[in-house]
Amino acid sequence: MLRSQGIPTKLVKGYKNDLKAYHAWNEVLLDNNWVIVDTTYDAALGKNKDNNMLKNSVEYNKIREY
Structure with a gap:
């Protein structure tokens, strides 16, 4: 959806x-x-999420990107 709105x-x-x-x-x-x-991780947190959509990059290990 973001790409369709011109957001990289x-x-x-x-x-x-x-x-x-x-x-x-x-x-x-x-x-x-x-x-x-x-958003997948946020959905699993349900009501307990911290309302911050932006995540800390040190928690992620990127293998592939598209």
């Missing part, structure tokens, strides 16, 4: 520190910086 976005695959399974997330270009947005 990447699909990224790899690992997140607290997950054992292979995982996917997005990187979005905001203010000339690539930031991690992980």
